[in-house]
Amino acid sequence: MEELHVANVAAYLGAAVAMGFGAIGSGWGIGYVGVGAARGMARQPSKNSALFRSMLIGQAVASNPSIFALVISFLLYSYGGNDKLQAADSFAQAAAYLGAGISIGLGAIGSGAGNGLVAADAVEGMARNPKESGPVTIMMIVGQAMGQTPVLFSLVVSFMLLFTGEHGNLNASEEFVTSAKLLSMGICMGFGAIGPGLSSSYVGGKFCEGLAKAPEAASELRSAYFIGGGVAQCMSIFAFVFTMILWTA
């Protein structure tokens, strides 16, 4: 029996958490785009092919959060299998790996589901008013990109936990505190990204729907959207700022 490598175990665990939780949001969201497209096609059967194309674009962008989770999952998996890639084999390193998995895994839930909401509302709006499908497609992509801001904060925190810092050579009490710090960074950013990802995307979806219903009010809608969506994202910014405070602690 060889000695137990804590960091390897944590890397595998982190990979599982990242991909398992990360698939929830996008899985639901991609399906919901299909629901929106089906509703739209029932309303406007003559525009089937255009709606189908928009649905595919929306689904491709909505799969982004889970792709981020997949990347972190692959990286953690490669760390788990290879002793040489790893910086150190300590409890602090294990906490960093687990924190990276939790951060991106939970963070992908809100944005993934929210991106689906945006695309579904936009596709329905295009069916309602096919003449406006150009601007609505553009604003759909912008809205999805805005909805992905929280998961990007999660990604940044995951990369920080994976790539920065040597967590070996610590004495017992330092190691305990560092482990707690690194794990709580992941938890803070992971949970903090769920709500804002969902809500800022929801604003974006309703904005696309409104743009299709009332194209003449585009500028008012746009300013309302950027303020509303920006304020909704504040909570994820709080979480990110607090994560940075923990990092420097």
Added chain:
Amino acid sequence: MKLKLFLFLALICCFFSGEAMASDPLSPPLPLELWGMPFKQATVIYAFLAALLIFIGCFIWSRGLSKENPGRGQMLLELIINAFDNLCKSSFGTKERGRLYLAILTTLFLFVWTSNMMGLLPIPHLAIGGEVFTDYNANEHYDPGEPYIDSNKNGAHDPGFILPSPEEPTADVSTTLALALLLVLLLGHGSEIYYKGIKGYVEEYFSPGGFIGVVMMPLNVVGKIAEIISISFRLFGNIFGGAVIISVVSGLVCYVVLPPFLFGFFGVFVGTIQAFVFTMLALTYISAGAAEEVEEDEASEAMKV
């Protein structure tokens, strides 16, 4: 005048590269470390290659344009320019204001798109000239991208000129962060100061005004910083993630059947969408500060045209 400026810049570049070579005769032509910061050769080489490809491509593309008899290439070029012109016009309010930003935004799109496609180039990892250490097993930390330093023989092998295998420049966070800083900070904030004055620019941070504005000030500042982080890491995450997934999954299936489809989705499709998203977000952030105020009638007219 422009030629003189170009020659001057070229001289400066030669001076810097010469200095870097003179400092250590065994170092490769591009420094591995510049001012204490790590320096990734693949990013620099392929970013310049992308810029060169765009320059040559657009130079050839724009020869022989005609009004009466437009060819296919001209139609495509007009399609791209027209689409961006309309976008700029609707975002910046008027056509004139939009035209000011048209060139840089179109160039940005072309550069980011070409950079995202760099991973598709079939260039092997090359070392031209120099003495290259080939027994990889002797040193397990051997990295083909770095000059090989053999501690047993007390000296560095001259690696010659290393041409790394293609990597997307946008898969390096320094490229995307530089683009984000250039566009959002310099162009966006710069033109906001230019159009609204320093006072108007500072007032923007106290945006709802009054007591609430004072409370909201730190939030607005953090929000502006978050814009830069999110725009740069979105591009970086997508392209870097695509590259990681392509290499890992290709390895899992032993390079059979699947890799072309992976390159098609993560290379071409995601690359195109992310280039467009990056340009659209830059346009949105810049136009938030630099849009021209237009009257209601003009605005509705501008939307119709």
